[in-house]
Amino acid sequence: MKKKLLAFALCIGAYAALFAYSVHSDQKTDTSEMTDVSRLMPVKIKQTVKGQEGETLIDTVKEANRKNIKISIAGAQHSMGGHTYYEDGIVLDMTGYNKILSFDQEKKTIRVQSGATWNDIRNT
Ligand SMILES: Cc1cc2nc3c(=O)[nH]c(=O)nc-3n(C[C@H](O)[C@H](O)[C@H](O)COP(=O)(O)OP(=O)(O)OC[C@H]3O[C@@H](n4cnc5c(N)ncnc54)[C@H](O)[C@@H]3O)c2cc1C
Numbered sequence: 001m002k003k004k005l006l007a008f009a010l011c012i013g014a015y016a017a018l019f020a021y022s023v024h025s026d027q028k029t030d031t032s033e034m035t036d037v038s039r040l041m042p043v044k045i046k047q048t049v050k051g052q053e054g055e056t057l058i059d060t061v062k063e064a065n066r067k068n069i070k071i072s073i074a075g076a077q078h079s080m081g082g083h084t085y086y087e088d089g090i091v092l093d094m095t096g097y098n099k100i101l102s103f104d105q106e107k108k109t110i111r112v113q114s115g116a117t118w119n120d121i122r123n124t
Helices: 002-026 054-067 118-122
Strands: 047-050 071-074 090-093 100-104 109-112
Touching: 047 054, 054 071, 054 090, 109 118
Parallel strands: 047 090, 071 090
Antiparallel strands: 100 109
């Protein structure tokens, strides 16, 4: 009887340990996975490149073209549906490409790099 109880306790212990591990591992963020704010369709990507300089972006596009790798572009990643990213593609993270190039208060015009958000503009 004692042996049966011990085996039962061992099974419960093993199950609890596996359950705790699975819950914990679900919370890990896989950096090679990309998703948008909806988290509906995570996609395994090859690499993320944060473009702060135009040259980085140009080089990345050229290299991807040479290697026949698809590129997707990410801004604040606030779109929904998960359709933006290509599997095994390169993601160009544009959030660092956000300089304010010129601002004319009189003409009410502003030129910005294409990763600029309203927040970047408001903080100018
Ligand atoms: C809670 C919530 C509320 C929202 N409210 C509104 C609202 O009130 N009004 C409204 O209009 N929208 C709203 N949206 C929608 C959201 O603002 C748009 O989906 C917008 O495109 C998100 O911009 P993003 O920079 O996050 O783009 P991302 O999600 O990163 O990308 C969206 C698309 O734009 C492309 N892209 C991104 N950056 C660039 C770039 N620099 N150059 C070229 N292509 C680029 C991407 O490839 C992708 O196809 C809301 C979304 C959420 C989740």
